[in-house]
Amino acid sequence: MPVPFLRLMTAVCAVLVSLASCAASLTVLPLNAALNEQVQMIPVEQDGALTLLQTTLFKPPGDGPFPLLLMNHGKSLGDPHQQSRDRFVAISREFVRRGYAVAIPMRTGFAGSGGQYREAACDMARNGQIQASDVRATLDYLRRQPWVDATRILIGGQSYGGLATLAIGTQSSSGVRGLLNFAGGLRMHGGQCDWQRSLVQAFAQFGRHTNVPSLWFYGANDRHFAPPLVQRLVDAYRGAGGPAQVVRYGNFRTDAHGMSATSEGVAIWWPATEKFLQQINMPTDVTWTLPDDVAPAASGYATLADVAAVPFLNGGGREAYRQFLGNPSPRAFALAPSGDWSWAAEGEEPMAQALLNCGQRAHQRCVLYAVNEAVVWPEPMQKKTLRTDGSVGK
Numbered sequence: 528m529p530v531p532f533l534r535l536m537t538a539v540c541a542v543l544v545s546l547a548s549c550a551a552s553l554t555v556l557p558l559n560a561a562l563n564e565q566v567q568m569i570p571v572e573q574d575g576a577l578t579l580l581q582t583t584l585f586k587p588p589g590d591g592p593f594p595l596l597l598m599n600h601g602k603s604l605g606d607p608h609q610q611s612r613d614r615f616v617a618i619s620r621e622f623v624r625r626g627y628a629v630a631i632p633m634r635t636g637f638a639g640s641g642g643q644y645r646e647a648a649c650d651m652a653r654n655g656q657i658q659a660s661d662v663r664a665t666l667d668y669l670r671r672q673p674w675v676d677a678t679r680i681l682i683g684g685q686s687y688g689g690l691a692t693l694a695i696g697t698q699s700s701s702g703v704r705g706l707l708n709f710a711g712g713l714r715m716h717g718g719q720c721d722w723q724r725s726l727v728q729a730f731a732q733f734g735r736h737t738n739v740p741s742l743w744f745y746g747a748n749d750r751h752f753a754p755p756l757v758q759r760l761v762d763a764y765r766g767a768g769g770p771a772q773v774v775r776y777g778n779f780r781t782d783a784h785g786m787s788a789t790s791e792g793v794a795i796w797w798p799a800t801e802k803f804l805q806q807i808n809m810p811t812d813v814t815w816t817l818p819d820d821v822a823p824a825a826s827g828y829a830t831l832a833d834v835a836a837v838p839f840l841n842g843g844g845r846e847a848y849r850q851f852l853g854n855p856s857p858r859a860f861a862l863a864p865s866g867d868w869s870w871a872a873e874g875e876e877p878m879a880q881a882l883l884n885c886g887q888r889a890h891q892r893c894v895l896y897a898v899n900e901a902v903v904w905p906e907p908m909q910k911k912t913l914r915t916d917g918s919v920g921k
Contacts, residue, residue, distance in 0.1 A: 556876065556879055556880060556883060557879070557883075559585070559614075559616065559876075561817050562585040562586075562616070562619060562620060562623050562817070563584075563585060563586045563587070563588065563623075564583065564584070564585055564614075565583070565584045565586075566581065566582070566583055566584070566612070567582050567584060568580065568581060568582070568639075569582045569632060569665055569668050569669075570668070571661065571664035571665060571667075571668060572664065573635065573642070573660065573661070573664065576642075578635055578640070578641045578642045579640065579641045580632045580633060580634065580635070580640045580641070580661065580664075580665060581612060581632070581633040581637075581638050581639035581640045582630055582631065582632040582633065582665065583612060583613070583614050583629075583630070583631040584628065584629070584630055584631075585619045585620075585622075585623050585628065585629040586623070586628045586629075586674065587623055587626055587627070587628070587814070587815050588815070590673070590674060591628065591673065591674035591675065591676065592673065592674055592675055592676040592677075593626060593627055593628040593674060593675065593676055594626065594627050594628070594676050594679035594680070594681070594809060594810055595627065595628050595629075595630065595669060595670075595675050595676065595679070595680045595681070596618075596619075596622045596627050596628070596629045596630070596681045596682075596683060597629075597630050597631075597632070597662065597665065597666055597669065597680065597681070597682045597683070598613075598615050598618060598619070598629060598630070598631045598683045598684065598685075598688070599631075599632070599634075599658070599662055599682070599683065599684030599685070599687075599688030599689070599691050599692055600613035600615075600631065600633065600634075600637070600684070600685065600686075600687070600688045601613075601684075601685050601686030601687045601688050601689075602637075602686065602687040602713070604716070607636045607637045607638075607644040608636060608637065608638065608644075610633075610637050610638050611638060612633060612638045612639060613631055613633065613638075614631060614875060615629075615631055615685075615787070615788065615875075616875040616876060617787070617788065617789060617790045617792060617793055617875065618683070618787060618793075618796075619631070620817065621793060621797060623815065623817070624813050624814070624815055624816075624817055625810050625811060625812060625813055625814060625815075626810055626812075626814040626815065627681075627810070628674060628675060630665065630669055632661065632662070632665040634658055634661040634662070634691075635661055645657050648720065649715065649718075649720035649721070649722060649725050650725065651690070651712075651713055651722065651725040651726045651728070651729035652694075652725075652728065652729035652732045652733070654687075654690070654713055654729075655690040655691055655693065655694035655713075655729055655733070656694050658687065658688075658690065658691035658694065659691045659692075659694035659695040659698065661691075662682065662691055662692070662694075662695045663695055663698060663700070666680070666682070666695075666700065666703075670702065676702075677701075677702045678701075678702045679702065679704065679809060679810075680700075680702045680703045680704065681703075681704060681705050681706075681707065681804075681809060682695055682696070682703055682705075682706050682707070683706065683707030683708070683709065684707070684708065684709065684711060685709040685710060685711070685787045685788070686709070686710055686711065686712065686713075686751065686784065687711075687712075687713050688709075688711070689708040689709055689710060689711020689712065689743075690711050690712055690713050690726075690729070692706050692707070692708055692711060692741075693706065693708060693711060693730070693733045693737075693741065693764075693769075694733055696733065696737040696739040696741065697732075697733055697736040697737045703739060704739075704740075704807040704808065704809055705739065705740050705741065705742065705803060705804070705807045705809065706739055706740070706741035706742070707741070707742055707744075707800065707803075708741055708742065708743040708744070708771075709744050709786070709787040709796070710744065710745055710746070710749055710751065710752060710783070710784050710786070710787070711743070712726055712751065712752050712760070713726065714751045714752070723756055723759075726756075726760065727756075727759045727760060727763045728763070730760045730763040730764045730767075730769075731763035731764065731766065731767045732767070733764065733767075733769060734763065734764035734765065734766070734767035734768055734769025734771070735767035735768055735769070737769055737770075738770065739770070740770045740771075740772075740803070740806070740807060741769070741770065741771045741772070742771075742772045742773075742774070742799060742800060742803040743761070743771055743772065743773045743774065744774045744776070744786070744787070744795070744796050744799075745757045745773070745774075745775055745776075745783070746775075746776050746777065746778065746779045746783020746784070746786055747775070747776070747777045747778050747783065748777075748778040748779065748781070748782060748783050749782065749783040749784045750782045750784055751784050752784070754775070757775070761773050772799070772803065774795075774796070774799045776795050779791075779792070779795070780855055780873070785873075788875060789857075789873060790857060791857075822859075822878065822898040822899055822901070822903065823895060823898060823903040824901075824903065825901035825902060825903060826901075826902060826903055826904050826905060827902075828902050828904040828905075829902050829904070830902070831852070831897060831900060831901060831902055832852065834848055834849055834852075836902075837862070837896060838862070838904075839862055839863070839864055839865070839866045839868075840862065840866055840868060841866055844862070844866060844868050847868055847870065848860060848868075848870075848897075850870075851870040851872070851897070854870075854872035854873065855872065855873060856872075856899040856900060857872070857873065857877050857898075857899055858870065858871065858872035858873070858877055858897075858898070858899060859871055859872075859877040859878040859880070859881040859882075859895055859897070859898045859899075860881060860895070860896045860897045860898075861881040861882045861884075861885040861893040861894065861895050861896065862885060862893060862894065862896050863885060863886070863889035863891050863892070863893045863894070864891070865889045865890075865891065867885055867888045867889035867893070868885055868893075869881050869882075869884035869885035869888065869893070871884070877898075878895060878898060881893075881895070882895065
């Protein structure tokens with residue numbers, strides 16, 4: 528039976544003037560109750576051995592069966608076991624609202640999953656297929672669950688997960704109606720590998736052996752895959768017979784590679800995705816109203832740029848606030864009476880992340896000072912102070 532699994536994840540906090548002023552803490556965000564988030568260990572068999580894959584599940588209310596989006600993660604630099612559990616909250620939210628269940632398995636050797644990460648050096652096609660074996664095993668498990676509609680399945684992935692998604696498209700799998708590729712590929716760092724040539728060859732191979740329709744998204748300022756390489760990938764896949772619709776969009780923040788992990792990215796990928804889903808007879812109508820992650824209203828306590836107005840902070844904390852101001856939204860800055868602080872930007876659920884990280888360091892309840900473009904420090908705070916337990920007092 529799958530069992531809940533909690534793994535400490537690396538906190539998002541800025542290292543500014545010293546390690547002491549912003550020491551990374553290992554924290555885990557609370558599960559998203561609005562999306563019925565669960566974390567389960569899914570058993571899969573690989574090469575005769577049983578491996579448990581740490582898998583995030585988001586589901587609408589009810590028993591289903593629900594159409595399924597199986598979403599695949601990328602690979603960060605360093606030890607894959609130190610990589611955080613991927614959640615794709617922005618993508619998951621849009622699909623859950625439309626009645627889909629979403630599953631995000633961490634593949635073998637990643638985050639809290641068992642086993643050791645495997646790769647095939649510079650053979651990009653083989654790398655994609657190695658990762659796809661986990662995707663296929665997870666899919667085989669999920670389609671046996673009573674809450675999954677095994678006739679309506681969508682597979683998506685970002686970066687390395689996009690490569691795995693195109694690889695799984697070459698395997699006969701009933702019920703899989705379409706593929707979503709968000710900046711898919713794999714880039715090698717260092718060494719003598721001609722990874723771009725190998726990647727083009729992999730895309731040609733995948734296109735040659737699939738008839739599953741796919742929708743791709745690549746931005747102009749993707750630091751992994753620049754537009755000339757993307758064009759080669761598109762030409763290789765389509766030229767080999769692979770059915771692909773491609774959305775090329777302009778610059779997104781400082782690196783379009785992470786567009787799919789942001790709430791702002793929804794405006795880029797959803798319109799084309801809606802049309803694609805309609806073409807493959809998958810649901811697009813909103814069937815469940817979710818509470819929005821709404822930022823608190825501006826309190827009028829101070830202007831956003833007034834660094835001196837932020838209470839409790841020492842010099843290092845004020846430098847941290849200046850750093851916070853230099854980051855794009857969504858962003859949040861939290862602090863405590865102890866002078867501890869934390870901020871998070873651009874990623875998933877920055878308000879929750881900033882509060883959690885701050886509380887872990889301060890050992891008391893923290894309060895949001897600024898969110899996005901506004902100071903939200905509560906009005907009563909102008910005349911009252913926070914007690915050490917985090918409550919408001921005179």
